[in-house]
Amino acid sequence: MASEREKLEKYISDAKLGPVSRRKLLKAFDADNPSPGHGAPNPNRTPVKML
Amino acid sequence: MEQPVPAFGYETEVEIQHILARPAFDELVNLAAETCLTAPRRMELHEQALKTAERPPTADAELVAKLGLWGVRSAHEMHHYPDSFTGRGGSRDPLQEDILLGDSSIMHPSRFSGRIDRDVQRKIEAFGQAVLDEAFICLGEDALDKVREYQSARGAKQKLHIINWLTKRVDQIQRHTDPRTEDVATEAVSPTGAGAEDEVAKEVYFYHPARLSPKLIGQFPDIEFNPTCLGVSVLVAAFAQKAGIPYLHAGVAQSSGEASREDYIHAIADVMVRAMDMGIKFPDAVRESFADIVRDARExxxxxxGYHAAVVMQITPTKWLQIDTNFNACRMYYKQESLELCEVYKTLTKLKPVAPSLEHMYDLYTGMEQPFVRMLYDRLHEQFAPTPEAIRSYLLEHDTATLAELAETFIDPLFSSEDNDATTQALRLELKRHTDGFIWKEKPDSAGRVPELHMQDVIRRYVFPDANNDDLTASLARCKRDPAYLERRVEDLLLAPLLYIVMLTGDLSNEAINGSGRYSHATLELGLPAYRIGAAILSDFDIYCGGDIPASFWLTYWPSHVSVTERIGQHENRPDEYIQRNTATLLAKTRLRYSKSHSIIQKFLEELPD
Incomplete structure (x- = not known):
């Protein structure tokens, strides 16, 4: 079964997009990026330590 | 806070830099529009409409020109939260005086941003507007009927009914292609499941800006990809926009869980100060445990x-809602909180013609557990305050006692009083909330743990570790024949109520952290939706697919804390660095900031050359 990333890559490859946009979007998969952007799908549920 | 001014003419250099960045910005808008919109040309219609709606400059325009957007937002935040530049309960910072007296570097807008080109602002807002239009389609064919139902609804109850439909629909979209099965989801919320949830998040939610695209997400029920948290907030915003609901888009600066961690740290610091005041010494093991807890909570x-987004909306003149399906944090604000939101909304709307990009921190945090804990402290001091003599007498006068009985002697005076004053009533109510299971409801790892049990825990672990199960008979007998043992127990029992408060705070913090309390977020960075959504999406696309636009450009066109921390340290040249340095210093001075900003800003400022 394809991973989410593979599915999205294929989708972008097949989508109606100009070649420049497609190239940039595909390149973004391997972006060497220090920031996770708006990518906080789940809150940090790690509990605090108790006494 | 003023930093060394770079070489003469830096304003001109910034302006030239921004003019040179325009082609990259236009290219970025084209990329985002092509990715997010079925018909990118619709954006142009919005752009044209915004241009037509423009009016000649007003007094507000003069104010914005004089103070700049960072200055205006700081002034508004200080007006709403006089302690915003001091810390909760802290002393006033000279910066605040400077700003109020009008003699501060913040009065020089060019030190925080470049000159504003309305054309760039219009593009950002028009893009956001077009994304909202497109996102509405994602909600499904029946969404328009729901909008009409909302518009004809009478009263809050009927409206809430439609909003419940909306949150359910957004949740369905969000989970439609989510490979997390029910089994995995169950594991993720197991008592020790936080790590499991993180692992799932890493695997599934790799970040890509295409996940913000309503065009790629698809129309319910034919969802191609689940949106990110920002994408989810855009779906909610799209409904509010279509229905004409007054609403704002929000960056979650501090969630309830984050606020609780901070509270826990404060509670431990408070306990240490109180113990010092009372002349109580901490055993080494407790001190080490405190240090470990604080270090872990800070980390x-x-x-x-990453950044998280939500939406707040007004459903009646005095009722606002927070909608955040990602964090399971959808709730109605209290009346006072709602009225404050009305004020922020009015301010941002009034200034929209001259400052559509303005942001405003909304700090509704008065503490989830703090009032309760504070009341306990007060009671401890005012009415309870066990003395060494009283404890010594108890230990010498009793031959038999159980842990439960001893715990009660400490708990009862805390929660009951002959005076039926407001504090006593509030404490009784809180105790009822806890013991009725309101707080600990559906929490498998601590079901049944009520305050008395916390106190028993404390006494068992820190006072009588030698007790035979719950029976203190042998320990009480030793008190009578071993004076040194007795004195150590007296000291430990003086400390016990303080340790009890730490334990209770920790438990309440974990309730907020695990989400079962459905608390509201503590601090939100609010902005007008179309502009904020446009800027946030373009910024994310730039981070991942572009990167040719200087940081000072974003600080100029999106005066959000996100713009400061997202590109921190990525300055092109001295003027860019100078503007980054000033905005970072401004953020370092305010308590109203994103939790994650603290370490990012601190590291940046420490590493900067003098």
Whole structure:
């Protein structure tokens, strides 16, 4: 079964997009990026330590 | 806070830099529009409409020109939260005086941003507007009927009914292609499941800006990809926009869980100060445990989990809602909180013609557990305050006692009083909330743990570790024949109520962290939706697919804390660095900031050359 990333890559490859946009979007998969952007799908549920 | 001014003419250099960045910005808008919109040309219609709606400059325009957007937002935040530049309960910072007296570097807008080109602002807002139009389609064919139902609804109850439909629909879209099965989801919320949830998040939610695209997400029920948290907030915003609901888009600066971690740290610091005041010494083991707890809480608090987004909307003149399906944090605000939101909304709307990009921190945090804990402290001091003599007498006068009985002697005076004053009533109510299971409801790892049990825990672990199960008979007998043992127990029992408060705070913090309390977020960075959504999406696309636009450009066109921390340290040249340095210093001075910003800003400022 394809991973989410593979599915999205294929989708972008097949989508109606100009070649420049497609190239940039595909390149973004391997972006060497220090920031996770708006990518906080789940809150940090790690509990605090108790006494 | 003023930093060394770079070489003469830096304003001109910034302006030239921004003019040179325009082609990259236009290219970025084209990329985002092509990715997010079925018909990118619709954006142009919005752009044209915004241009037509423009009016000649007003007094507000003069104010914005004089103070700049960072200055205006700081002034508004200080007006709403006089302690915003001091810290909760802290002393006033000279910066605040400077700003109020009008003699501060913040009065020089060019030190925080470049000159504003309305054409760029219009593009950002028009893009956001077009994304909202497109996102509405994602909600499904029946969404328009729901909009009409909302518009004809009478009263809050009927409207809430439609909003419940909306949150359910957004949740369905969000989970439609989510490979997390029910089994995995169950594991993720197991008592020790936080790590499991993180692992799932890493695997599934790799970040890509295409996940913000309503065009790629698809129309319910034919969802191609689940949106990110920002994408989810855009779906909610799209409904509010279509229905004409007054609403704002929000960056979650501090969630309830993050606020609770901070509270826990404060509670431990408070306990240490109180113990010192009372002349009580901490055993080494307790001191080490405190240090470990605080270190761990800080680490978690400052971890970079990415930015999170939500929506707040008004359903009646005095009722606002927070909608955040991602964090399971959808709730109605209290009346006072709602009225404050009305004020922020009015301010941002009034200034929209001259400052559509303006942001405003909304700090509704008065503490989830703090009032309760504070009341306990007060009671401890005012009415309870066990003395060494009283404890010594108890230990010498009793031959038999159980842990439960001893715990009660400490708990009862805390929660009951002959005076039926407001504090006593509030404490009784809180105790009822806890013991009725309101707080600990559906929490498998601590079901049944009520305050008395916390006190028993404390006494068992820190006072009588030698007790035979719950029976203190042997320990009480030793008190009578071993004076040194007795004195150590007296000291430990003086400390016990303080340790009890730490334990209770920790438990309440974990309730907020695990989400079962459905608390509201503590601090939100609010902005007008179309502009904020446009800027946030373009910024994310730039981070991942572009990167040719200087940081000072974003600080100029999106005066959000996100713009400061997202590109921190990525300055092109001295003027860019100078503007970054000033905005970072401004953020370092305010308590109203994103939790994760603290360490990012601190590191940046420490590493800067003098």
């Amino acid at each position: 978690e608090l400052y971890k970079d989990h």
